[in-house]
Amino acid sequence: MTTLVKTEGISKEFSSVRVLDNISVEIRAGEVFGIIGENGAGKSTFIKILSGLYQPTAGKVWFDGQPVEMRTPADARKIGISLIPQEFNLVADLCVYENIFLGEELVTKRGFLDIASMVERTRKLLAELDVATIDPSARIQSLSVAQKQMVEIAKAIAFDSRFLIMDEPTTMLTSKEVEVLFGLIGRLKAKGVTVVYISHKLKEVKRICDRVMVLRDGEFICLEDIAELSIDEMARRMVGRELKEIFPPKSGAPGEVVLSVRNLSVENLLYDISFDLHAGEVLGFAGLIGAGRTELAETIMGLRQPKSGTIALGGKELQLRRPWDALHAGLSYLSEDRQGSGIITSFDVVRNVTLSSLQEYAKPFISQKAEIDKTKFYADRFSIKVPALSARLEQLSGGNQQKVSLAKSIDTRPKIIIVDEPTRGIDVKAKRDIYNFVRELAQSGLSVIFISSELEEIIGMADRVLIMRGGRIVGELPSEKLSEEEIMYFATGIKGGL
Amino acid sequence: MAVSARKKLSLDKYGPLIALGVLVVASTILYPRFIELQNLLNILRQVSYTGIIALGMTFVIISGGIDLSVGSMTALAGAFAIVTLNALTQALSSFTPMWLGTLLCILVAALVSIAIALAAGALNGILVTKGKIAPFIVTLGTLAIYRSLTLYIGQAGEFRSSNSSYGDMGMSVILGIPLPVWIFFILAALLSFALTRTKYGRYVCAVGSNEKVARYSAINVDKIRFISYMIVGLMVGITAVLISARLNSISSTNAGKDYEMDAIAAVVIGGTAMTGGKGSIWGSVIGAIILGIINNMLNMLGVSPYLQGLVKGAVIIGAVSIQSGWLTGGRTEK
Numbered sequence: 001m002t003t004l005v006k007t008e009g010i011s012k013e014f015s016s017v018r019v020l021d022n023i024s025v026e027i028r029a030g031e032v033f034g035i036i037g038e039n040g041a042g043k044s045t046f047i048k049i050l051s052g053l054y055q056p057t058a059g060k061v062w063f064d065g066q067p068v069e070m071r072t073p074a075d076a077r078k079i080g081i082s083l084i085p086q087e088f089n090l091v092a093d094l095c096v097y098e099n100i101f102l103g104e105e106l107v108t109k110r111g112f113l114d115i116a117s118m119v120e121r122t123r124k125l126l127a128e129l130d131v132a133t134i135d136p137s138a139r140i141q142s143l144s145v146a147q148k149q150m151v152e153i154a155k156a157i158a159f160d161s162r163f164l165i166m167d168e169p170t171t172m173l174t175s176k177e178v179e180v181l182f183g184l185i186g187r188l189k190a191k192g193v194t195v196v197y198i199s200h201k202l203k204e205v206k207r208i209c210d211r212v213m214v215l216r217d218g219e220f221i222c223l224e225d226i227a228e229l230s231i232d233e234m235a236r237r238m239v240g241r242e243l244k245e246i247f248p249p250k251s252g253a254p255g256e257v258v259l260s261v262r263n264l265s266v267e268n269l270l271y272d273i274s275f276d277l278h279a280g281e282v283l284g285f286a287g288l289i290g291a292g293r294t295e296l297a298e299t300i301m302g303l304r305q306p307k308s309g310t311i312a313l314g315g316k317e318l319q320l321r322r323p324w325d326a327l328h329a330g331l332s333y334l335s336e337d338r339q340g341s342g343i344i345t346s347f348d349v350v351r352n353v354t355l356s357s358l359q360e361y362a363k364p365f366i367s368q369k370a371e372i373d374k375t376k377f378y379a380d381r382f383s384i385k386v387p388a389l390s391a392r393l394e395q396l397s398g399g400n401q402q403k404v405s406l407a408k409s410i411d412t413r414p415k416i417i418i419v420d421e422p423t424r425g426i427d428v429k430a431k432r433d434i435y436n437f438v439r440e441l442a443q444s445g446l447s448v449i450f451i452s453s454e455l456e457e458i459i460g461m462a463d464r465v466l467i468m469r470g471g472r473i474v475g476e477l478p479s480e481k482l483s484e485e486e487i488m489y490f491a492t493g494i495k496g497g498l
Numbered sequence: 499m500a501v502s503a504r505k506k507l508s509l510d511k512y513g514p515l516i517a518l519g520v521l522v523v524a525s526t527i528l529y530p531r532f533i534e535l536q537n538l539l540n541i542l543r544q545v546s547y548t549g550i551i552a553l554g555m556t557f558v559i560i561s562g563g564i565d566l567s568v569g570s571m572t573a574l575a576g577a578f579a580i581v582t583l584n585a586l587t588q589a590l591s592s593f594t595p596m597w598l599g600t601l602l603c604i605l606v607a608a609l610v611s612i613a614i615a616l617a618a619g620a621l622n623g624i625l626v627t628k629g630k631i632a633p634f635i636v637t638l639g640t641l642a643i644y645r646s647l648t649l650y651i652g653q654a655g656e657f658r659s660s661n662s663s664y665g666d667m668g669m670s671v672i673l674g675i676p677l678p679v680w681i682f683f684i685l686a687a688l689l690s691f692a693l694t695r696t697k698y699g700r701y702v703c704a705v706g707s708n709e710k711v712a713r714y715s716a717i718n719v720d721k722i723r724f725i726s727y728m729i730v731g732l733m734v735g736i737t738a739v740l741i742s743a744r745l746n747s748i749s750s751t752n753a754g755k756d757y758e759m760d761a762i763a764a765v766v767i768g769g770t771a772m773t774g775g776k777g778s779i780w781g782s783v784i785g786a787i788i789l790g791i792i793n794n795m796l797n798m799l800g801v802s803p804y805l806q807g808l809v810k811g812a813v814i815i816g817a818v819s820i821q822s823g824w825l826t827g828g829r830t831e832k
Binding site for chain 2: 326342347358
């Protein structure tokens with residue numbers, strides 16, 4: 001097989017921190033090339049260089065035997081390289097065909113938009129991808145996540161891309177949609193398109209990739225045929241050591257009731273929610289996406305107003321009209337949407353950690369020393385890896401961002417903390433760190449509400465699990481009865497009535 | 499690459515200061531009398547009026563808003579100051595001792611000016627936060643409203659003070675430095691401290707950076723925004739007193755004209771991001787001085803006053819394009 005892309009000694013530094021170190025690799029035409037590694041391993045930086053978003057600090061890129069210098073994504077696209085980013089780049093208010101031809105619109109001889117041709121070509125493109133069910137004139141916002149993904153792919157190959165980079169394409173997909181995607185990758189491959197596939201999900205990598213490159217801390221670890229690597233071996237090479245016992249042992253009997261929610265309802269979202277949370281307990285909330293778990297958390301945090309029902313803390317009923325009411329009552333929330341509502345990416349580590357607890361440091365003027373000391377404490381305790389405490393959060397990996405977010409949530413010294421999808425999009429090691437911290441918090445007497453869509457971690461972490469569906473609690477399982485099947489029975493409505 | 503990243507960082511921080519230094523040197527070479535103390539004090543006095551407003555504007559812009567109504571607001575508050583002053587001067591004409599009567603007149607007039615401007619700022623703040631209307635639209639509306647009120651009260655004429663001590667105060671010089679310059683720098687020091695070392699200052703940056711994160715972090719976003727408009731109001735009230743005292747009058751048609759332009763320009767030239775989230779009070783001070791020096795030089799070099807707006811406009815656009823990295827080479831990396 002011929003080499004399509006070759007990198008030679010690619011390195012990248014940010015503020016003199018080396019995030020990618022001397023990567024030389026050849027990617028063959030027509031293969032599915034996997035890249036795996038923990039968060040912060042340099043995968044994203046590597047593909048951003050390949051797609052023109054970043055310029056390397058050192059090193060060269062060859063494409064089809066020619067040295068290329070890509071200063072913008074448009075340069076990359078011109079020579080046939082397309083990136084499908086983790087977060088979609090589609091304009092929600094425009095139609096499918098408008099998005100596909102965005103910036104490359106077809107025009108008639110008179111200079112007007114040639115809508116008919118664009119719709120027709122979009123239809124052909126979608127048919128080629130075997131997703132003819134998507135209407136070229138449908139608005140993006142009306143599509144499902146998987147359909148949006150397909151539109152991204154259609155957009156990427158619309159202009160003869162020979163080199164397609166997919167960054168975590170299956171994060172938001174259901175298993176059925178993943179199958180559709182894999183079918184598509186197979187067809188692209190048959191057409192001679194080269195695919196770079198980045199994922200945390202090693203099973204998928206094993207299934208779809210021909211070869212896989214492992215990166216760790218910005219360094220090249222190995223490049224192997226997929227047949228040479230078992231999933232365990234991939235995980236081992238990613239973290240550089242044995243991974244065992246990912247979940248900490250559960251604690252014993254929980255204490256008395258701390259929080260009791262009774263008959264809580266929110267217009268069109270939550271119906272008649274009642275449950276108790278005990279001291280030192282990790283209470284899991286399982287359910288499918290859209291079951292109402294995040295909405296419940298937001299209601300408890302004073303971010304949404306209930307229509308009826310009560311929330312009592314230590315026997316005393318709370319009036320939670322505003323987020324600060326919840327904060328003062330001793331409640332804290334780690335949002336599922338890290339960058340959207342958890343941390344400020346343009347703020348440095350220190351200012352993020354103290355954002356909710358600034359009162360403690362401002363008496364009445366902010367003591368920067370106290371802030372920094374506290375941040376150092378968290379960086380140490382949570383093993384947050386930062387170039388400097390003054391680094392802006394956008395410079396950190398997802399796992400480290402999440403740890404900062406967790407530090408921020410517990411710096412308000414809560415009695416109860418709600419963690420919502422606490423390990424979404426972060427690597428195995430950071431995950432294990434977070435599991436340990438959550439368990440330590442519970443052991444120190446805090447109560448934890450643990451919301452997660454990953455059944456494995458709910459089972460591994462929770463002392464007790466409540467399952468939600470359609471805005472209601474439909475089932476409860478004690479720790480010893482937990483299994484993926486049992487939870488899914490309730491989550492999908494096979495058990496639990498209604 | 500690492501070196502250039504550091505360079506860029508320091509350019510962010512010290513860019514306005516470097517620009518000021520270059521401007522001072524260039525001005526001195528072009529026109530040696532520029533550097534004379536009297537000329538420099540004159541420039542500082544000229545910039546202090548809109549400079550004080552720019553201090554408040556810095557908070558509004560960092561929080562993600564804008565206030566276009568500051569010029570009309572200055573005229574309205576100044577008009578009320580003079581009306582109050584004249585009424586009180588008459589009422590207290592036989593008050594003894596006389597100096598106390600005069601002091602009282604001026605003090606009350608100043609407080610009325612500040613109260614009016616605070617009320618105007620509060621109206622802006624309420625419309626933005628409770629009314630959920632875009633700040634640009636709200637303050638465009640109140641710009642017209644406040645000017646119209648001033649014109650109506652003054653019947654499009656001039657409010658003249660009948661108390662000469664007021665004018666004396668406006669012209670006063672303490673330890674060789676004009677009163678407005680003192681006030682400008684004292685307020686700058688206080689507000690800079692407020693921005694960097696108080697909860698409020700931190701929250702302003704948070705709200706401007708990411709409102710949703712701020713809300714989820716239990717920050718009262720509406721309150722932070724509202725207060726930023728009140729700070730501008732306070733600054734406008736103070737400026738209205740200083741400028742009306744300086745002229746011992748306020749023109750209902752012309753007072754405060756283009757103040758919004760000068761104040762916003764000072765903030766932008768000073769390096770505060772129009773997109774909100776970060777900025778610096780001392781940057782705005784430097785921005786105001788840069789604008790003042792440019793005006794001064796254009797006058798000294800005999801450039802037509804009609805062309806001065808052209809230069810000012812070009813400087814503002816240039817400052818913003820440097821901020822967005824257009825002139826310094828490419829996009830800013832995340």
